[in-house]
Amino acid sequence: MPVVQREVNRFQNFLQGQGLKLTGERASLVREIFSIHYHFDADELLFKMKEKSVKISRATIYRTLELLVKSGMVRRVHLGEDHYHYEHVSGNSHHDHLVCTTCGSVIEFHDPLLEARQIEICGRKRFTPTFHNLQILGVCDSCRRKGEQPDAPDRVKMIGLSAMQLRK
Amino acid sequence: MPVVQREVNRFQNFLQGQGLKLTGERASLVREIFSIHYHFDADELLFKMKEKSVKISRATIYRTLELLVKSGMVRRVHLGEDHYHYEHVSGNSHHDHLVCTTCGSVIEFHDPLLEARQIEICGRKRFTPTFHNLQILGVCDSCRRKGEQPDAPDRVKMIGLSAMQLRK
DNA sequence: ACGCAAATGAGACTCATTCTCATTTAGCAG
DNA sequence: CTGCTAAATGAGAATGAGTCTCATTTGCGT
Known part of the structure; x- marks a missing residue:
């Protein structure tokens, strides 16, 4: 029932459509990302997951972000820095x-x-x-x-x- | 008298104002950059200089680009790729x-x-x-x-x- | 022509991101 | 519920743009 669960379901739909699987790691990441109402980068995600003792490798973070961007649920933004930032897309705002x-x-x-x-x-x-x-x-x-x-x-x-x- | 020479002079003025020197390498780069009427990245510059048998190291290219950006003669642009592109600034367009x-x-x-x-x-x-x-x-x-x-x-x-x- | 601060080149280094590959897992068929 | 297999994961190696170091060279004011 938490709002983020809807996003996990949305991602699962996307994954199923592509013949891909929803894993625990992917679900955790989606929950985390949709709790951050701000911009973040891959390292921040890695850090937050570590804080919560959720073990996820750097590679999986990047792989999942790529999928989320493909699904349209996450957007890559340039903020004038030399590496990528991301933000979740809520509705169509x-x-x-x-x-x-x-x-x-x-x-x-x-x-x-x-x-x-x-x-x-x-x-x-x-x-x-x-x-x-x-x-x-x-x-x-x-x-x-x-x-x-x-x-x-x-x-x-x-x-x-x-x-x-x-x-x- | 070629048009690019004016740009070399413009750069020299900037350098002098900062107590810096106009070297052969810097002049060649400015001439090259102001002959490219398009976007380019550092590697393209490196390649073009090699083509013309002008020996310039990668480090110098980056250092000169930084100075040119500081002088306002060159602009760094993001074109959706994962590395920087540059373009020269002609007049104030x-x-x-x-x-x-x-x-x-x-x-x-x-x-x-x-x-x-x-x-x-x-x-x-x-x-x-x-x-x-x-x-x-x-x-x-x-x-x-x-x-x-x-x-x-x-x-x-x-x-x-x-x-x-x-x-x- | 001299002296010295600034500049250069070569290559080491950084750091975000991607790739590799051996191992594990989701989820389907039976 | 069990087995199967393609997909996913983690750990660490690889990549590649960009930066830094340092020994050597050079512009340029005197």
């Missing part, structure tokens, strides 16, 4: 991300007008869109209020922004 | 990308309305944007006309899209 380059926090947003405009652009280019990925990098409200630290650009390198772009 | 998931081709576009809407959204979230990164994945005109190949989803895995997302 697509959203994009504002990423703070100072503190690393991520704000989600969804804007129908933005989406509509994108579709218009695609039409003009005779391009059939299936999916998109938008991150807006910048400074969040609380970091802005804290003022400019003189040594702030440290995080800039990580995220691959140029000083010039930041200055714009 | 920001643009975004339509990436075909079938043939891998990339169409650039720039849309002021889209940008304006993004700024509006940021304002609502009290977020100060400095930069953004938008890729729209989908199928380009010529691939669409070729119809659906029964084995098309091969590239899907590479790009990390789910079958469900593609179907939408």
Whole structure:
């Protein structure tokens, strides 16, 4: 009856359709992933499973994430870092991300007008869109209020922004 | 007098401002990069330099790319692959990308309305944007006309899209 | 031309991700 | 309930983009 169980069932349906099996490891991962209402990476998952004394190998985590992405239940997102992040897809709530380059926090947003405009652009280019990925990098409200630290650009390198772009 | 020479000078100005030096290797790389009117990755650069018998080590390529990004002359872009791509910045023509998931081709576009809407959204979230990164994945005109190949989803895995997302 | 900080090349290293393969398991047929 | 077999797992090796180290070389101000 917990909500996450529905997700496990959803995954099982997908697996059965592909002639694949629902194992204990896969079920645990789905339960964990759908309890994280935020972005995570493979290592965080590995760590959380270890915390709960659920033994799952790194390989299985990656393999299961791949299946979940194929099933559409999980989405791979780029957050300006040099490795992948993931997030679960609840219902069909697509959203994009504002990423703070100072503190690393991520704000989600969804804007129908933005989406509509994108579709218009695609039409003009005779391009059939299936999916998109938008991150807006910048400074969040609380970091802005804290003022400019003189040594702030440290995080800039990580995220691959140029000083010039930041200055714009 | 070739156009690329202006870029070399631009880079030299940046380097001097930082107390850094313009070396033969750096100049060759800038000339090469500003002759590529497309996206490239570090390995492609390495290969092209080898082709021209210009000896430059992998480390220098990465180091120079980092400097060029810092100078604002080159931009790091994510194109849905698992490693970085770069593109040179000519003037101040920001643009975004339509990436075909079938043939891998990339169409650039720039849309002021889209940008304006993004700024509006940021304002609502009290977020100060400095930069953004938008890729729209989908199928380009010529691939669409070729119809659906029964084995098309091969590239899907590479790009990390789910079958469900593609179907939408 | 000198001196020295900066730059280079070669290869070692890191670290996320993928692969291999021997062993275990889910789930179907009987 | 039992056996069977394809699929799944874990452990660790392999991969590959990107970074770092350090001995040697070079740009460039004096």
